[in-house]
Amino acid sequence: MEAIKYNLPSRLNESVLDVIVENSMVSIVDSFGRIEYVNESFCSLLESNASELLGETLELLKSPRHIELVYKNLWKSIKSRQKWNGILSTKTSSGKSITLDTIIVPIKTDNYWSYVIKYKDITLHYNENVKLLERDNKSQTFLENMPLHIFSITKYGKILDANKKICNIEIVDVIGTYVYDHINPSCYEVLKNNIDIVFKDKIPKQFEFFDFDENERKTFYSSIISPVFNNLGVVVTATICFHEITDYKGLSEDLQYKEAKYRSIYKSLNVGINVVADDKGKIREWNKGAKLAFGYSETEILGRPITVLTSKKYREPNIKELIIAIRKIKENQDADIIEIQCLRKNGEEFPVEFTLNRLRVNGETMYCALMIDITKRKSLEIKLNQKRKDLEQFLYRSAHDLRAPFSSAQGLVNLLKEENNKEQAEVIIEMLSTTINTGKALSNNLSEASMISAKNYEDTYINFHKTTNDVIENLSDHENFKFIDFKIDIDVQQPFKSKPELINSIFQNLIENAVKYSKEPSENHTPIIDIAVKYRNEELMIVISDNGIGIKKQCIKNIFDLYYKSCDKDVSGSGLGLYIVKSIVESFDGNIKVNSDFNNGACFKIHLPQLK
Amino acid sequence: MKLNFMLIDDNNIDLFINQKIIENSKILSNIRAFTSANSAVKYLKGLEENTGINNINIPDVIFLDINMPEMSGFKFIREFNKLKTEKMKSIKIYMLSSSTYFKDVQKVKQEETCIGYIVKPLTKETIHNVLSEFNITQTA
Missing domain, CATH: 3.30.565.10 (Histidine kinase-like ATPase, C-terminal domain)
Known part of the structure; x- marks a missing residue:
């Protein structure tokens, strides 16, 4: 480095400086912003000549008192003798707007400060950028204003792009998630089937489905999935579009409200465990009570066979009971309330009381299983049984032990009747008294024992x-x-x-x-x-x-x-x-x-x- | 003929009554009283082991209380069955209890070793019935 620097002055001669000045736009202003020097190319950019410009204030820099932030910064920097670089705009003599990338360097010659300014005309770029931004903004607004949600997805449903944010999640955060993350599990199947068809058959697919919004309001969607091909004709991604069509479905407000209400009630019930299964035994609906009792979330359980909920040990008898219940229902009888042993996600077992009802929805047969956790009742029953046994034992033993002193007393009285010897009789009487005391103590204790539960x-x-x-x-x-x-x-x-x-x-x-x-x-x-x-x-x-x-x-x-x-x-x-x-x-x-x-x-x- | 009685009862007063009733029946008797089934079993074991000893001491009748601490009457019978040899075979066991509870009576009836159930207290009449089993006429 030292060597190069050392050689520099000898190379940087007049002709080099000329080349630099000729090929760039340069001016020098004094500390008040008055032009001291302009080169030819700068003059031609401003569509002016040197004689007009020299001595005038350089319009580009405005005055140090100008209020716009960029100028404040500019003047603050150069007055503290620091280099400034930024984009400035001005007009040529003919009124054409130009934009300049400007570098201002304060230099000191003979105790006198002036500023060397080098320009680069970026008007073309700048204008293009502005146009580009405008266009981008326009298309962004256009996309956002679409009444549809459009995503670009992979065949696994991973979102690669989205037209707007969904449910207050910004687009950047939506990208990378899966479409399945944003819909209710009840719609997984229909969505997945259609995506599979599009990727397999390479044709667009249109279908309708319904979901429930956060207020449990039934919402209908029309959806189109179309394949996106690469140069080789392979479907690489798909574009999926959701359009809410609830309002066109002709459902009255009243009906919608009712449905939302019942659904909210169903979902939020946490006392009873409510599980709806289809005729194949797969779980289709799952309420809060079921989640609390079994520990599975809706996402985890929907679509799985209802038998996963029953204890492995009792699975066979449980299934038998279920089959009996279903048969009874098919014969239009009321199914009995049965007791089955259930299995939690964490492996714990618990007893429930189980009733089964058949529903017919849109021609589909569904079974609604209503369960009530009876763990507490069971344990109380066991305790009660134990207490009852205790009490029986207590009564039996009490009756027996209370008899004992009476029997003894009776025996002693019998002896006393036959006894002629006075001394012997007194011995017997003494025993009688002991026996009576024993009986008394026992009955005292008994009343003491009965006090406890009072x-x-x-x-x-x-x-x-x-x-x-x-x-x-x-x-x-x-x-x-x-x-x-x-x-x-x-x-x-x-x-x-x-x-x-x-x-x-x-x-x-x-x-x-x-x-x-x-x-x-x-x-x-x-x-x-x-x-x-x-x-x-x-x-x-x-x-x-x-x-x-x-x-x-x-x-x-x-x-x-x-x-x-x-x-x-x-x-x-x-x-x-x-x-x-x-x-x-x-x-x-x-x-x-x-x-x-x-x-x-x-x-x-x-x-x-x-x-x- | 002298009858050997073995009385087992944890209640001293009941033992006294039973003893008196037997004595009052005026037959020739030899009475041994035990306040626990345990000690009675020990006594019988002793008789069993000393084969040399004449059979005079082997009881003819045992009056056995049901409700006793540590070893109940039923438990005694189980122990007794273990050492039942020829010598002991002829022993007649009566169970005594103040209970008239039907389940107790049933349970006693199921015990083969036990030939009778007597509701306490032991009386002249009941002892008379017992003695008639031995064809002993009271010298009253």
Whole structure:
């Protein structure tokens, strides 16, 4: 580079400058825009001569005060001694418009600034461009104003060009998508078939179809697809044109409105699952409820066989049921409501109640399947059945266990009648009293158990100190009581609301058990019962543990069962206590767990959520 | 002849009643009471294993309560069937319950090993019927 520069002045002599000046248009103006120099070719462009121009302001540059933005920029640039380049227009002496690509370079000679201006006449180009743009604009407006949508598409329906935007999607964004993306799935088939024909038979095809707009209004279209050939006569693309002809279809406004209304209702129904299938079993309509229940979108499911919706495991019996239903319908009988197992897109199964109706539309037979998801009802049925069994068991066991003390009492009375020995009679009477007490305790427990389901308890704030102390005091008559060391730790900072009678019942049963199953005190054993109540994060935790005789491993799983009695014969019980506790905890949506080592005590942990 | 009775009931008072009723019937009897079916099974197993011992101790009659914790009367019968040899064959089992529920009665009737169902409490009359099976006349 240095070398070239070095040589430059020697080459750039007068004659070179002459050549440059001769072959381009140049002028020089002073800092006010007055012409100091013009060359010959510039003069001839302006249809003027040098003597007329010299000393005058160069019209082309206007004045620095001119308000048009281009001139402001121009003057701002050159006044700050920067080169400016841009397109400027002016008129020749004869009034002809010319457009010039202009470069202005400020130069400084002898402390005096002037501007060298070089021009290039681009009038011809410029005018052509303007014309071109105008034409383009015109054809664009023409295309846009067409009442038709026209696309250039491939045989797969990919859009290569479009005449105007559709549904507020700009043309550039439409290009590259597929025609199928812009119509309802219900029209796929008719469209695809016609496109195939055009590409195969190489002839234009005209057809009509209907679609539904965003307001579910039925819209009719007339459509023409014509093939576009290349030089070899091969169909490379097709031009497809859609023309809305709803208004010419002679449908009354009223009818259209009605249809749109019913369609909206059908589509938006999300309670019932509504599927319409044709006589081949292919799905033709799909509502919101169906989408919610099965997880398939309309696009995914239309055209697929209705059997994909049924559980694979039960498909055969399901199909049998369907065939029976269809036969019944064909014989003009009402099809029964049947229960079938359905399959979600994600593989989950769920039961539905299924009814089938036949529709006749334009001579076509369709079947409308109405389904109702009965998962909840089913699970409730199962729960109810379990409850019913529980209740039967409860009644049976209660009746039996209530009889037992009466039978014993009757036996004792029989003996008493025969007994002549007074001492023996007293023994029997003592037993009678025990038996009666057992019966009483049992009937008390029974009424306690029946309380759980009763709803008429008020929720109040529980005073756990009082509850615990009351329970302990009630147990003070028990023979083991006086040896036991109770450790109570109640940490309930915020109020806990619940049903006091039931909470009391939990404490009563658990603490009573802990007392009943305590071990006799000895030199190295003090019976201890720990009662801890904690309330944290909206959850109450009750822990009642003891160091008593504990529970045998094989019994632990049964201890909450109805009428399950301890294996230990020395301790009497109704077999209801822990059943009651568990039932209460479950009625509060809580849980109860037990840990025990035989001979090492037991620990019951209860979690109760705050009532909502 | 001395009759061996085996009483199985988790309720001490019922055991006492049954024992008294048998004693009051004034026959020669030998009564063994068990408060759990488990311990009764253990006792019978012991008899089975000690083949040398004379059969005097083998019970002639078992009064079996149905409703007991851990091992119920029905479970006892299953265990009993397992060790039923020649020696045990002659044992007559009566099931006792305060239940008059027809399903319970039916269930007992289906048990081949059990020959009768007695609704509690055991009375003079019922014990009389049982004893008539043995052709024993009460020395009343």
